[in-house]
């Protein structure tokens with residue numbers, strides 16, 4: 001693959017990338033992780049800057065961007081809605097134009113997918129989606145990396161997401177699995193199934209890549225899953241519907257019984273974090289020997305570094 005095709009690109013959703021390009025980011029993520037483990041020091045972001053825009057809170061995503069660019073000579077600037085006028089007293093278009101004149105790249109975490117799209121359209125620099133209501137693409141690259149670390153490869157493996165099937169993480173997992181030929185199942189109640197248009201798109205992509213997408217309310221569908229994945233029952237911005245979600249999703253808690261239903265001893269447990277023990281996952285599972293959530297969280301940093309290196313033309 002010609003890595004120059006990545007230079008200057010934004011990452012808003014993995015729908016915009018080919019299998020080969022995603023593969024490139026995964027290989028680069030593994031490379032930067034190994035460099036780090038060997039204690040190598042690099043300064044590839046010297047002279048580069050990134051604006052980190054946050055409408056919603058974050059631990060992992062913010063820290064992954066700040067530390068990975070900062071440790072290699074780049075400079076991150078954190079801007080929350082308490083700091084800037086994003087779409088309030090200044091249009092998103094104007095903020096985009098101005099940030100594009102001062103920064104090498106922009107990260108946005110917030111509500112609307114249209115905001116991150118506008119930033120990409122008007123800034124003229126790579127824009128990274130650090131989570132919107134619709135997608136969380138940087139997360140799922142780390143998730144696939146974690147699966148590959150445990151099973152050698154991801155193609156043909158089965159990942160099963162159990163929980164709110166319409167949320168940003170479930171939707172992003174569906175897209176990346178479809179692109180990479182990973183079998184992907186969502187187990188969720190009928191009221192929380194993902195939007196049929198996106199499912200259809202992913203089914204077509206998955207068929208081309210040799211995998212299957214299944215959306216079901218039947219927990220028996222976890223059988224054969226190499227990884228069981230869950231996320232909070234109410235995402236950021238959905239606090240008002242929390243009680244209803246608890247009612248809808250309680251039968252879908254990831255506990256030891258559900259882990260056993262995969263029928264595989266080697267099944268790993270994944271969660272994007274933050275997690276609420278006793279709700280979507282029991283402590284016995286997230287703190288047990290099948291959990292890989294801490295590796296997964298660490299991999300956020302390596303994958304985000306790889307995404308920035310690739311799209312800034314520094315790899």
Ligand code: CP
Pocket residue numbers: 057058059060061062131139272273274
């Ligand atoms: N998984 C994830 O995005 O974590 P943060 O919300 O802490 O960034």
Ligand code: NVA
Pocket residue numbers: 131167168169231232234235236272273274
């Ligand atoms: N679905 C969760 C993911 C948090 C990383 C949320 O949007 O709050």
